[in-house]
Amino acid sequence: MKTTEQLDRDDTLGFLRQLYDLPNDKCYLDGNSLGALSHSVKAAMEEVVNREWGESLIGGWNSHGWLELPLRVGDKLGALLGASAGETLCCDNLSINLFKALAAALELQAPRKKIITEATHFSTDNYIGEGLARLLGPDRCEVVAIPLNDLDTTDLHEAAVVSLAHVDFRTGACRDIAGITKRVHNAGALVLWDLAHSAGVIDPGLNANQVDMAVGCTYKFLNGGPGAPGFLYVAERHHQAMNPIPGWMGHADLFAFESSYRPATGIRRFLTGTQSVISMKAVHAALKDFDGVSIDALRAKSLALSDHFLSLLDHNPVTRDVTCLTPRNPSQRGSQISLRLPMGYPISQALIARGIIVDFREPDIVRFGFSPLYNSFAEVQSAVTTLADILRTECYRDARYQQRQTVT
Amino acid sequence: MKTTEQLDRDDTLGFLRQLYDLPNDKCYLDGNSLGALSHSVKAAMEEVVNREWGESLIGGWNSHGWLELPLRVGDKLGALLGASAGETLCCDNLSINLFKALAAALELQAPRKKIITEATHFSTDNYIGEGLARLLGPDRCEVVAIPLNDLDTTDLHEAAVVSLAHVDFRTGACRDIAGITKRVHNAGALVLWDLAHSAGVIDPGLNANQVDMAVGCTYKFLNGGPGAPGFLYVAERHHQAMNPIPGWMGHADLFAFESSYRPATGIRRFLTGTQSVISMKAVHAALKDFDGVSIDALRAKSLALSDHFLSLLDHNPVTRDVTCLTPRNPSQRGSQISLRLPMGYPISQALIARGIIVDFREPDIVRFGFSPLYNSFAEVQSAVTTLADILRTECYRDARYQQRQTVT
Numbered sequence: 001m002k003t004t005e006q007l008d009r010d011d012t013l014g015f016l017r018q019l020y021d022l023p024n025d026k027c028y029l030d031g032n033s034l035g036a037l038s039h040s041v042k043a044a045m046e047e048v049v050n051r052e053w054g055e056s057l058i059g060g061w062n063s064h065g066w067l068e069l070p071l072r073v074g075d076k077l078g079a080l081l082g083a084s085a086g087e088t089l090c091c092d093n094l095s096i097n098l099f100k101a102l103a104a105a106l107e108l109q110a111p112r113k114k115i116i117t118e119a120t121h122f123s124t125d126n127y128i129g130e131g132l133a134r135l136l137g138p139d140r141c142e143v144v145a146i147p148l149n150d151l152d153t154t155d156l157h158e159a160a161v162v163s164l165a166h167v168d169f170r171t172g173a174c175r176d177i178a179g180i181t182k183r184v185h186n187a188g189a190l191v192l193w194d195l196a197h198s199a200g201v202i203d204p205g206l207n208a209n210q211v212d213m214a215v216g217c218t219y220k221f222l223n224g225g226p227g228a229p230g231f232l233y234v235a236e237r238h239h240q241a242m243n244p245i246p247g248w249m250g251h252a253d254l255f256a257f258e259s260s261y262r263p264a265t266g267i268r269r270f271l272t273g274t275q276s277v278i279s280m281k282a283v284h285a286a287l288k289d290f291d292g293v294s295i296d297a298l299r300a301k302s303l304a305l306s307d308h309f310l311s312l313l314d315h316n317p318v319t320r321d322v323t324c325l326t327p328r329n330p331s332q333r334g335s336q337i338s339l340r341l342p343m344g345y346p347i348s349q350a351l352i353a354r355g356i357i358v359d360f361r362e363p364d365i366v367r368f369g370f371s372p373l374y375n376s377f378a379e380v381q382s383a384v385t386t387l388a389d390i391l392r393t394e395c396y397r398d399a400r401y402q403q404r405q406t407v408t
Numbered sequence: 409m410k411t412t413e414q415l416d417r418d419d420t421l422g423f424l425r426q427l428y429d430l431p432n433d434k435c436y437l438d439g440n441s442l443g444a445l446s447h448s449v450k451a452a453m454e455e456v457v458n459r460e461w462g463e464s465l466i467g468g469w470n471s472h473g474w475l476e477l478p479l480r481v482g483d484k485l486g487a488l489l490g491a492s493a494g495e496t497l498c499c500d501n502l503s504i505n506l507f508k509a510l511a512a513a514l515e516l517q518a519p520r521k522k523i524i525t526e527a528t529h530f531s532t533d534n535y536i537g538e539g540l541a542r543l544l545g546p547d548r549c550e551v552v553a554i555p556l557n558d559l560d561t562t563d564l565h566e567a568a569v570v571s572l573a574h575v576d577f578r579t580g581a582c583r584d585i586a587g588i589t590k591r592v593h594n595a596g597a598l599v600l601w602d603l604a605h606s607a608g609v610i611d612p613g614l615n616a617n618q619v620d621m622a623v624g625c626t627y628k629f630l631n632g633g634p635g636a637p638g639f640l641y642v643a644e645r646h647h648q649a650m651n652p653i654p655g656w657m658g659h660a661d662l663f664a665f666e667s668s669y670r671p672a673t674g675i676r677r678f679l680t681g682t683q684s685v686i687s688m689k690a691v692h693a694a695l696k697d698f699d700g701v702s703i704d705a706l707r708a709k710s711l712a713l714s715d716h717f718l719s720l721l722d723h724n725p726v727t728r729d730v731t732c733l734t735p736r737n738p739s740q741r742g743s744q745i746s747l748r749l750p751m752g753y754p755i756s757q758a759l760i761a762r763g764i765i766v767d768f769r770e771p772d773i774v775r776f777g778f779s780p781l782y783n784s785f786a787e788v789q790s791a792v793t794t795l796a797d798i799l800r801t802e803c804y805r806d807a808r809y810q811q812r813q814t815v816t
Contacts, residue, residue, distance in 0.1 A: 021462050030466045037462040045686070049453045053634055054429050054445040058438045058765060066634055093681030095655030096504060103543065119667065124656035124681065127669040131654040135511065135543070145667070217682070226461055226474055226685035246539040247503030248532035256770065259527065259553070261535040273501030273532065274625070277634035278453070279684040357466060362665065 007308060007377035013301050019289050020223075020374045027379045028357045032197060032336045032369030035223030035286070044285035048278055060277070069280035070249075070271055076287045077222070077231050080295055081195065081214070082205040086266050088233045090218065090283055091275050094196060096245075097215040097232035098128045100270055102161060103244035104234065105190045105213060106132075106141055109160035112189070116156065117163045119145040120170065125163060125194055151180065156187030161212075166204055167197035167334030170361055172326035174202060174334045178209045185210065190238075196220060199231075201302045201335040201372060203295040206233055213238070221335060221371055224283035232270055239266055247272035289373065301372035302335040308377050309337050309368060312384040318392045319384060325365065336369040346401035350390045353401070356383050415716060415785035421709050427697050428631075428782045435787045436765045440605060440744045440777030443631030443694070452693030456686055468685070477688035478657075478679055484695045485630070485639050488703055489603065489622070490613040494674050496641045498626065498691055499683050502604060504653075505623040505640035506536045508678055510569065511652035512642065513598050513621060514540075514549055517568035520597070524564065525571045527553040528578065533571060533602055559588065564595030569620075574612055575605035575742030578769055580734035582610060582742045586617045593618065598646075604628060607639075609710045609743040609780060611703040614641055621646070629743060629779055632691035640678055647674055655680035697781065709780035710743040717745050717776060717788045726796040733773065744777040754809035758798045761809070764791050 008014060020036045022028055028036060052064045061067055070091045078088035091097070102115060115129045126145060133141040146154055148164070156162065162184045167174045177193060184191040190212040195204055200221035206214060214233040218224030234241070242263065243250050249271035252262045263269035290298075310328065313319045323340040327333050341347050341364055348360040359367050368383055390396055416422060428444045430436055436444060460472045469475055478499045486496035499505070510523060523537045534553060541549040554562055556572070564570065570592045575582045585601060592599040598620040603612055608629035614622060622641040626632035642649070650671065651658050657679035660670045671677035698706075718736065721727045731748040735741050749755050749772055756768035767775050776791055798804055 021458075023463055023465075026465070028465060034461075034466045034468075036465065037457065042457060042462070045453055045457045049445065049450060049633070049690075050429075053442075054450070055431055057431075057434070057436060057444065058442045058767065059760075060442075060634060092500070092504065093655075093683070095657075095681030096500065096653060099653050099680075122656075123659065123665040123667070126667060127654050127656060127659065130669050131650075131652060134650070135652050219682070225457070226468060227682045227688070228684060230681065242539075242542070244539060244543050245504060245507050246535045247501075248530075248535060249503075251531065251535065257531040259531070259534060261538050272507075273503030273638065274627070274635045275501070276636060276684055276687040278690060279687050280635070282457075282686060352467075359466065362663065 001311060004308070004377045004381040007304065011301065011377065013293065013297060013372060014376065016293065017374045017376065022374060026355050026357050027382050029368045029370065029375065029379065029383055030357045030359050031371035031375070032220055032367060033359050034219055034226055035221055035371065036374055038223060038286060038289050040288055041223070041225065041282050041285040044281050045278070048281040066277045069277065069284065070275050071268060073280055073284045073287065074231060074267070076284065077218070078233065080200060080290060081233065082203055082207050083233050084207055084236065087236055088231055089267055089270055090229050090231050090280060091271055092230055094194070094215050094217045094230040095124045095128050097230045098125060098194070099132060100243055100245060101192055101213040101215055101232060101234065102129060102132050102163065104238070104241035105161035105192060106136070108238060108241050109190060112158060112160035113141050114159045115141065115143045115161055115163055116154065116159045117143060117145050118148050118165065121163070121165055122169050122194065122196065125165070129163060156184060156189050159187060159189035161190045161192055163192045163194070165194045165197065166202070169197055170325070170338060170365055172334040172336040172338045172367070174198065174332050177204050177211065181209045181211055197334055197336070200290070202299055211235065218283045218286070222283070223286040223289065225279070228283050229275065229279050234267060234270060243270045243272065245272045249273055298372040302370055303330045303333065305370040305372065305375055305377065305380055306333060306335070306337050309380045309384060312381060316384060316388045318388040335371070336367050339366050340364055341366050343396055345404070346396040347390060349401035350396040351386060354386050356386045409719060412716070412785045412789040415712065419709065419785065421701065421705060421780055422784065424701065425782045425784065430782060434763050434765050435790050437776045437778065437783065437787065437791055438765045438767050439779035439783070440628055440775060441767050442627055442634055443629055443779065444782055446631060446694060446697050448696055449631070449633065449690050449693040452689050453686070456689040474685045477685065477692065478683050479676060481688055481692045481695065482639060482675070484692065485626070486641065488608060488698060489641065490611055490615050491641050492615055492644065495644055496639055497675055497678055498637050498639050498688060499679055500638050502602070502623050502625045502638040503532045503536050505638045506533060506602070507540060508651055508653060509600055509621040509623055509640060509642065510537060510540050510571065512646070512649035513569035513600060514544070516646060516649050517598060520566060520568035521547070521549050522567045523549065523551045523569055523571055524562065524567045525551060525553050526556050526573065529571070529573055530577050530602065530604065533573070537571060564592060564597050567595060567597035569598040569600055571600045571602070573602045573605065574610070577605055578733070578746060578773055580742045580744040580746045580775070582606065582740050585612050585619065589617045589619055605742055605744070608698070610707050619643065626691045626694070630691065631694040631697065633687070636691055637683065637687050642675060642678060651678045651680065653680045657681055706780040710778055711738045711741065713778040713780065713783055713785065713788050714741060714743070714745050716785050717792060720789060720792040724792060724796045726800045727792060743779070744775050747774045748772055749774050751804055753812070754804040755798060757809035758804040759794060762794050764794045
């Protein structure tokens with residue numbers, strides 16, 4: 001086993017860290033929740049606000065290509081996801097995009113009406129399915145939530161679409177996109193993958209795996225900033241589907257102001273209203289930081305980081321019995337490690353107080369996220385050492401770590 | 409009639425101009441399309457990106473109150489619209505908010521199913537209605553588009569909701585919110601006002617007029633930046649309605665990640681997904697520039713600016729016969745003057761080339777927008793003088809002014 005120092009010395013992506021403006025006093029292991037700020041995003045924000053908006057004003061829509069940003073940023077994003085140009089939009093947020101995708105899938109698959117979803121899917125994914133079912137009524141939409149383990153034994157021949165997470169937000173488990181997509185297709189259903197926790201660290205191979213639709217956000221491993229826009233991928237073969245929220249930005253002739261909706265060809269029809277230019281530019285700059293870096297190299301480093309974490313955990317007598325919810329098998333592991341700790345909340349607060357920034361998910365999960373763009377093996381070691389120290393000294397029993405905050 | 413110099417000297421809001429970072433070489437009369445950048449927005453952008461995100465990272469959701477921004481900014485906005493606290497959200501964009509509002513209105517009004525809308529409404533408003541009708545089917549939704557002049561003679565007793573623009577984007581006509589709302593209510597229908605072209609310059613008196621719902625954007629007279637978020641007002645008495653796109657941000661217990669949707673009480677239930685913190689902060693800062701300024705004073709100055717424009721137009725032999733589409737009656741006038749000019753497109757380009765920033769709308773409309781926050785009477789005079797010169801010399805016949813750009 002290589003030492004931490006050897007791992008950092010041999011890390012061919014280590015130079016990327018300098019692109020980010022991370023506080024020196026923190027070991028930031030929460031890129032799975034909110035990615036870090038890069039110097040290029042900082043510069044882009046000043047450029048778009050002070051120069052583009054401030055100086056060009058309304059002329060910016062032409063001179064700075066603002067109108068094309070959702071498609072241009074979408075394509076840059078699509079390149080990280082194995083999508084072809086013209087299949088990905090950066091727009092709205094994950095929930096809105098999911099609504100559009102599910103409604104489009106139901107239309108394509110009618111009279112099939114079942115949305116099969118994971119019972120423990122990220123909350124908003126299931127709420128959106130529920131909402132659509134409520135809106136369309138039981139004759140046109142029905143949501144069936146099942147444990148993911150039951151997918152193999154569930155008859156999908158009545159399913160319109162199967163809606164799943166690529167990486168589970170609680171456990172960090174990474175699902176077999178290729179195998180599941182094939183199985184779903186064999187039953188004549190479409191598949192919709194939520195890539196929120198994998199985009200930027202794992203190649204979902206959207207085209208190669210013939211994925212039908214996908215959604216995600218850009219504020220996690222893609223570093224687009226707090227609440228940065230979502231994205232929507234629709235395979236080209238499904239571009240005849242209608243956008244259920246057809247706004248002017250998806251019209252075939254935007255500035256003709258025609259009285260009736262006429263959808264644009266291609267992915268553009270899935271646009272609805274005007275997108276925030278400032279937010280789009282932040283994502284665009286954040287994606288530029290990926291230029292010249294292969295997604296496979298990022299995946300390899302991400303797994304090396306979590307391997308190292310698990311290995312240090314196993315070798316430390318204080319931590320070796322901690323329950324790890326994330327699969328040990330690398331192909332089934334996302335870019336985070338989720339530990340089940342009975343005193344999870346105060347432990348997470350004690351870690352944060354010592355500069356190890358992690359997060360907590362109910363009821364007892366502490367998540368350590370690893371960004372291959374800016375995290376080092378030394379940080380991984382620091383996290384395990386600090387966790388062991390906190391568990392050994394039981395300092396998490398201190399009252400100041402018990403008090404809940406809104407978001408963790 | 410006061411001279412231009414007298415008007416500027418007596419302008420008690422003239423000092424506000426210094427809040428904005430406007431180019432010196434432009435006379436910016438397009439605040440009805442994209443508002444100007446203020447110094448406080450510039451500062452807020454640096455603060456939220458470099459300080460809040462860059463330094464606090466994930467902790468910003470707690471320490472900087474990011475989660476509450478859609479409600480907090482919404483309330484600040486609501487104060488300009490005559491709404492009570494807790495009735496306005498800043499989120500998504502106008503089209504998405506309109507979809508939510510129309511669907512909620514149909515639910516509240518069932519079995520009524522008719523959406524009555526203006527035939528010449530801003531395009532997206534009608535596309536969204538159409539989309540909802542397509543989604544719900546003819547048994548549950550039907551869109552009837554009528555000329556606004558026919559509203560008085562249309563039987564509204566089968567209407568679920570009447571969807572109208574406060575200020576028409578083409579003509580600049582301002583509609584009688586009080587009278588129309590009352591008439592609609594008398595027929596048992598709800599009213600939904602699109603405030604895109606009035607928010608920040610005219611008080612719609614949402615509560616006083618018992619308006620049911622309203623939507624708008626923040627990138628015009630509110631100066632929130634290109635593509636800045638939309639807003640949604642729902643009168644408190646309608647807060648039991650469901651959000652048709654129910655996402656996690658509108659759940660009663662956001663971080664419990666419950667498997668089923670349970671709507672939050674109040675306006676919060678109309679939230680769907682995560683909002684861009686950077687965009688929210690821009691709007692928040694832009695609204696702070698309204699602090700201490702009464703909306704009535706803004707309206708008075710706005711009308712004084714357009715009065716002066718019309719008066720100069722009438723007194724100039726070159727321009728006095730130009731057709732003005734905007735009503736002369738001040739109470740029926742928004743904060744723009746729309747001129748019908750047969751060579752409208754090249755004339756608008758010639759104006760822009762001389763630093764008078766206006767915009768063009770098909771087929772022959774040149775729009776002059778007046779922001780009472782930063783426009784001066786001298787700018788109004790400059791616009792009319794330049795227009796007269798362009799018409800007199802016919803310099804707009806120059807080939808360089810003919811070529812169309814995507815956005816004008």
